Amino acid sequence: MTSPKPVAGKGAFQDSGVVKSVASMDWNPTGSWKYLEPFYEDWFAPCSHACPAGNDIVTWLRFVEEGRYQEAARSLLNFNPFPATLGCVCPHPCETPCNRKALGGAIAIQSVERFLGEYAIEHDVMPELETSGSGRVVIAGAGPAALSAAYFLRLRGYDVTVLDRPAGPQTGLLSIPAFRLPRRIVEAEYDRLRRIGIKFEESGPDAPRAPFSLNGHSAGLVANLAEPETEAIEGLHHPAVLDLVRLLDMTRHGSGLPSGRRLAIAGSRNDALDLARSLVREGHEVTVFCRDAKADASFSKEDLALAAEEGVRVEFLTAVCRILFDGDRLQGLICARTRNVAGPVYGRAPIRIVGTEFTFEVDHLVTSLPSPKNGSPFVDASTGLAPVFECPDSLDSASLGSAVSNGRKVAAEIHAHLSGAAQPAMTPVELRGVGEEIAKFKDFNEAYFRIDPGPSRMWRDRGERLRDFDDVRLTLSEPAIRREGSRCFKCGTCTLCGNCELFCPDNSIVLATDGSRYEIRQQYCKGCMVCVEECPRAAIHSRRAGVSVETR
Amino acid sequence: MTNNTFGTTTESVMHRDDIMGPGHLACAGCGIIPMLRLLLKVFGRRTVVVTPACCYAVVDGPFPYSAIGVPFMHCAFETAAASAAGVRAAFDMRGIPDVNVIVLAGDGGTFDIGFQALSGAAERNENIVYVCYDNEAYMNTGIQRSSATPLGAWTTTTPEQAPKAESKKDIGTIMAGHRIPYFATTSMAYPEDMLAKFEKAKAMSGFRMIHYHCSCPTGWKADSRDMIGLARLAVQTRAFPLYEILDGESWQITVDPEPADLQEYFRIQGRYRHIQPNQLTEIERHLDKEWKTLSRKASAPESSGR
Structure with a gap:
């Protein structure tokens, strides 16, 4: 330690105007x-860590707290093509680990996302467009992941064309019933894709469709929708057996609905619940048979609870085995209980338990029927030298967040390939430079937080809900949304x-x-x-x- | 945009330039410094600080160095208030009225050794600000008891087998007896309250006294990281209530905190490690009684209307 020679009149004392004697x-x-x-x-906030789409929730909640909705919506849009849609249908795994739970209940993150999504629609908030990428990318398929990839490539500056069925891109998310996802929201969010410059082209009315040509494109992406799994049921060809996807489409138009009152649905994806809830609203008596255990089914917990409240019966670990019919009339179903077998050979495939068969009387059975290979668009690699990428896609509303994330990842891959810059797909939280740890409540100083209860009512009353196809969710008012912003602990930030x-x-x-x-x-x-x-x-x-x- | 935890006063004061500098010799986690930084930010550069023998006399640095950033005068242990009164008189004689003269003294130099000078200056209503940082013992000489050491506490002169049998001297009541314009207790855990009191003191003239509860991880045998937590618990357990007295007669409790368990406050301090349940109960009873007395004074009508 060497101390400098003190100089009179130097240092902090110069400007005091009183005495000048010593050094600092x-x-x-x-x-x-x-x-x-x-x-x-x-550190990671637990919400962002749990978010399949990798949203930087704390960042937009900080803007929300200050009433800076424009910035909040933009920061959301920069990493999420469908905030309002996800704000309606995402099963919000973000809210489960919320640290606020300990002091007044989890932040209503999904409601905030929906609010910001709607704010973006209403105030015409647009994401930031970059110009770092140049080239043309053609995308076959228009599911959520395909559109997400299109969106992120477009934000990078690419010229993007999406090939889709003639009905346009809406067919995907519009199969979700309006009481979960109001139509105007999907339409507005699809419209935004067009407005940022993504081109949509019909790939032909007839299936199978011609392969699309890579000529003149820098890259291609195939994002085919996962075909729904068909259950092994004897007698599926009977006319009283209806296709789940088609019926869901019909309930949307309100025409061609089945005449019988009692319906059984065999399925373990959220669309089975969507259909069941739609049919209950049409006056049907609906039972859903799910082969998986409750924990393994891909139903969103929240939708399951709402469906049960609305009168949908769900039988878990039960499979429909055989259909009994008498001419054109369906007499009933032979069902059996199942058990899950975990292991490398069987995976999660359930096994029917011998001797547990029972008969169940219904007028119609609805399940995913094997669809003719109506063909997703495919790429003819011989038409050009451009590389072709692939990306899984799904219309399952419970995995919409993952689809958005998959689209962003493949977009980053394509960008890395085309621009020559190796850039891993980073979530906005990772881009902010967070450490690997998740901020837990035990890491906090409790003296700075008080109990502050969150919104209590999230849903319209059951009776009221069943009367129409309007949104079942109560939207939070602007002050309530802002309050959620201030209730947020901003964990680890x-x-x-x-x-x-x-x-x-x-x-x-x-x-x-x-x-x-x-x-x-x-x-x-x-x-x-x-x-x-x-x-x-x-x-x-x-x-x-x-x-x-x-x-x- | 304010994200400040405590409030707008804290936010605006803390973003003023620091007058005090780093490099000082305080122990890690010393409670004097954060208070002193804010005190100087409120009173500004035209301030002279007078300090008797105490921790800060060492902390400030060896002559000719000084961390405090304003003119700083060391004086004998028993003379802080008298020395400050002299500095004030000199400024007045030279026609410089706008310099703040502040005493910064420990509890030893205030409650015990400097007490007669304090009483004299208060009685004469000298125009100075007397800040006592009370770390509840003679810390820099080796943790000997003072009359500010609380009931039941360990010090090197009140060992565990014979912890302090007397309660902390009620300096607030004594100063109220001098009918000084302003007396206030402060805690670093409640900076908004503390800064309001600094501002109030600055706006007044005459003898103003700030009694600051100063966490001392070294002397209290606590983890330095708990410096603020200790200050907060002291207020919450009512071991150190926050109040102010105007003109010696108008008492006001300024922070009525969420209560906390005295055991929690004692648990994180080695100086209370020996405390047995019956002693804890006795101390709790004592603090309750003190709080009741204080509440009674604070709720008394301002004029008796005789």
């Missing part, structure tokens, strides 16, 4: 005293609250010159860790002090 102590590197050192690192600066006994924490973050002057920090302890939300952490301390 800032030559003294007290940072050498420490055993632990603090460091800033944003520095909000510049200033506790660390305020309490630091060594003047070691300073706001960066651009005001965007705090910095630590390790040369003075004595390692007391008050900043770590008093950070409300685990944005500053401690580690063993570095071997060298900067001493100016």
Whole structure:
């Protein structure tokens, strides 16, 4: 430690105008005293970590808290092509691990997403377009993942054409009933795709369709929809057996509905519940047979609860085995209980338990029927030298978030290939530079949080719901949405609250010159860790002090 | 946009330039410094600080260095208030009225050794601000008891087998007896309250006294990271209530905190490790009684209308 020669009139005393005699102590590197050192690192908020689409939920909730909806909506749109749609149908796994649960209930993240999505529609908020990519990309298929890929490629600046069935892109998400996803929302969000410049082309009315040509394109993407799994049921060809997807389409138009009152649906995807809930609204008595256990079925928990409330019966671990009919009339179903067999050979395939068969009387059975290979569009690789990428796609509303994420990943791959820049697909949270840890409530300082209950009513009353096909969800008002923004703990994210600066006994924490973050002057920090302890939300952490301390 | 945890006053004050500098010699987690930084930010550069023998006299640095950033005068242990009164008199004689003269003294230099000077200056209503940072013992000489050490606490002169048998001296009531214009207790865990009191003191003249409850991880045998947590628990357990007294007669409790368990406050301090359940109950009873007395004073009508 070498101290400078004090110079009269230098240092902090110059401007006091009172006495000028001594020099400051800032030559003294007290940072050498420490055993632990603090460091800033944003951690994953549990919501973002659980989000299949990788949304940076904390960032938009911070904007929401301040009423900056425009910025919130834009930050959402930059990484999500369908915020309002997801705000309606996503099973919101983000809310399950929410740290706010401990003090008044999880943040209604999905309601906020929906609000921002609708705000974007209403106020014409558009994502930011870049121009880093150049080239033409053709995409075969118009499912959510395909559209997501189209969206992210377009945001990069590519010229994107989506080939779809003649009915246009809407066929995909529009199969979700209007009481879960109001039509105007899907239409507006599809419309935004056109408005940012994505071109849609019909790939021909007849199946199978001609392969599309790669001529003149830099890359192709095939995003075929997963064919629904057909259950092995004897007698599926009977006319009283109806196709799930077709019937879902019919309920949408309200025509061609089955005449019989009692219906059974065999299926374990969310569309089976969607159809059941639609038919209950039409006055039918509906039972859903799901071969899987409750935990394994891909139903969203929330939709399952709503369906049960609306009068849909769901039988888990039950398979329809055989159809009994008498001429044109369906007499009943032979069903059996199943059990799941886990293992490398069977996977999750359920096995019927011998001796548990029973007869179930219904007028119609609805299930996914084997569809003729009406052909997704496919690429004729011989027509050009351009590379062709593939991406799984699905219309299952429960996995819409994953579809968005898959689309973003493949878009990043294509961009990396075309631009030559190896860029892994990063979620917005990763782009923000968060550490690998998830911020847990135990990492917080509880003194800074109070119990603050969230919204209590999320759904319209059952009786009212069953009367129409209107949205079952109650939307939150603007003040309620904003309140959710302030209820959010902003887990693991520095909000510049200033506790660390305020309490630091060594003047070691300073706001960066651009005001965007705090910095630590390790040369003075004595390692007391008050900043770590008093950070409300685990944005500053401690580690063993570095071997060298900067001493100016 | 304000994200500040505590409020707009805290936010606006903390973003003023620091007057005090780093490199000082305080222990890690010292409670004096965050308070002193804010005190100086409120009172500004035209301030002179007078300090008797105490932790801060060492912390500030060896002559000719000083971390405090304003003119700083060391004085003898028993003379802080008298020395400050002298500095004030000199400024007045030279016709410089706008310099704040502040005493920064520990509890030893205030409650015990500097008490006669304090009482004299208060009685004469000298135009100074007296800030006592009370870490509840003579910390820099080796943790000896002072009359500010609380009931039941360990110090090197009140060992575990014979912890302090007397309760903390009620300096607020004593100062109220001097009918000084302003007396306030403050805690770093409640910065919004503390800054309001600093601003109030600054706006007044005459003898103003700030009694700051200063966490001392070293002397309290606590983890330095709990510096603020300790301050907060002291207020919540009513071991150190936050109040103010105007003109020696108008008492006001300024923070009525969510109550906390005294055991929680004691658990994180080695100086209370020896406390047995019956002692804990006794101390709780004592604090309840003190709180009731304080509440009664705070709720008394301002004029008796004789």
